[in-house]
Amino acid sequence: xxxxxxxxxxxxxxxxxxxxxxxxxxxxxxxxxxxxxxxxxxxxxxxxxxxxxxxxxxxxxxxxxxxxxxxxxxxxxxxxxxxxxxxxxxxxxxxxxxxxxxxxxxxxxxxxxxxxxxxxxxxxxxxxxxxxxxxxxxxxxxxxxxxxxxxxxxxxxxxxxxxxxxxxxxxxxxxxxxxxxxxxxxxxxxxxxxxxxxxxxxxxxxxxxxxxxxxxxxxxxxxxxxxxxxxxxxxxxxxx
Ligand code: 16G
Numbered sequence: 001x002x003x004x005x006x007x008x009x010x011x012x013x014x015x016x017x018x019x020x021x022x023x024x025x026x027x028x029x030x031x032x033x034x035x036x037x038x039x040x041x042x043x044x045x046x047x048x049x050x051x052x053x054x055x056x057x058x059x060x061x062x063x064x065x066x067x068x069x070x071x072x073x074x075x076x077x078x079x080x081x082x083x084x085x086x087x088x089x090x091x092x093x094x095x096x097x098x099x100x101x102x103x104x105x106x107x108x109x110x111x112x113x114x115x116x117x118x119x120x121x122x123x124x125x126x127x128x129x130x131x132x133x134x135x136x137x138x139x140x141x142x143x144x145x146x147x148x149x150x151x152x153x154x155x156x157x158x159x160x161x162x163x164x165x166x167x168x169x170x171x172x173x174x175x176x177x178x179x180x181x182x183x184x185x186x187x188x189x190x191x192x193x194x195x196x197x198x199x200x201x202x203x204x205x206x207x208x209x210x211x212x213x214x215x216x217x218x219x220x221x222x223x224x225x226x227x228x229x230x231x232x233x234x235x236x237x238x239x240x
Contacts, residue, residue: 002030006047014049018057026066026077033079033100034142037067040075068228071198078228079142085234088178088210090167091137091145100139104164107194108134111159118150121209121220129153133162136194143195144229149221155212166219173218175210182206182232185224195226202227 004021011017025031037043040058044051058075061067068078083094095102114128122130133149149166155173156162162169185205192199203224210219 004030006049014047015053015057015060018043018047018049018054019060022057022061023066031077033077034140035077036073037075037077079139080229080231081139081144082231082233085232088175090165090174091147092165092167095139095144098139101141102164103138103141104135105138106133106135108132109159109162111153114150118220121207122150122152122217124152124217131156131159133166142229143197144226146191146194146224147221148223149219151219152217155216155218170212170218173212173216175208175218176213177211179209179211180206187224191224197226197228204230204232 003025006014006017006021012020022031022037031037037058038046040051040054043054047054058067062069062075065078065080067075069075081094081098081100083089089097092102110132112130112132114122114124114126114130116126118124118130119126119128122128124130129152131151131153133147133151135147135149136143137145137147151166151170153159156169167174183205185203187195187197187201187203189199191203192201203226206223206225208219208221208223209217210221212218
């Protein structure tokens with residue numbers, strides 16, 4: 001009832017009418033991101049149409065990425081996050097600004113000395129001390145990304161200074177400029193397990209080197225974003 005009614009007789013085909021109703025409910029957030037749709041059987045009954053018609057309507061919306069199916073769990077309103085590409089923000093800020101609750105599951109928090117790759121990325125000499133943080137990042141309980149961050153030890157007060165947000169812990173030393181590299185990735189079976197996603201899902205690997213206002217490199221982070229959860233958007237203009 002809350003979702004809306006179909007048009008009167010003689011309108012567009014029924015599956016299209018249902019699509020229109022669902023589309024509008026999603027746009028008005030009557031159906032919220034990540035909300036489960038009623039079972040197809042219930043929709044068919046409520047709208048007095050066949051299950052085949054319901055399925056056809058939902059298939060179209062899944063193709064249009066407005067809905068997504070989770071194996072064994074049903075059909076959900078898609079909850080893709082649009083991340084602006086042109087400004088620097090933290091995961092925590094990204095989620096809070098969308099009214100979603102960020103949460104991290106810590107997989108590792110350790111102290112060590114730089115690997116050659118980290119030394120190069122962070123501009124540190126061999127043997128420099130670093131902290132490493134591995135986290136699964138969630139929004140409203142839904143896994144969004146896996147993150148492996150390496151931070152020069154001197155950038156933080158201590159290994160345990162990071163609570164929920166790395167950028168909060170960095171404070172005045174948070175990145176003011178970043179260099180990023182993107183590449184397509186397929187999640188490994190281990191990452192698939194950690195994120196609780198279907199096998200074979202594509203992802204986006206983003207390597208970020210972040211520089212504090214004084215120019216020091218303060219993070220070298222590899223983020224693996226779920227391909228079904230993110231749209232990266234940016235406004236570009238022609239070079240002057
Ligand atoms: C974002 C950054 C990541 C940074 C993290 C800090 C990208 C691609 N990555 O995920 O480099 O370490 O935010 O988030 O934007 P936090 O302050 O919530 O820990």
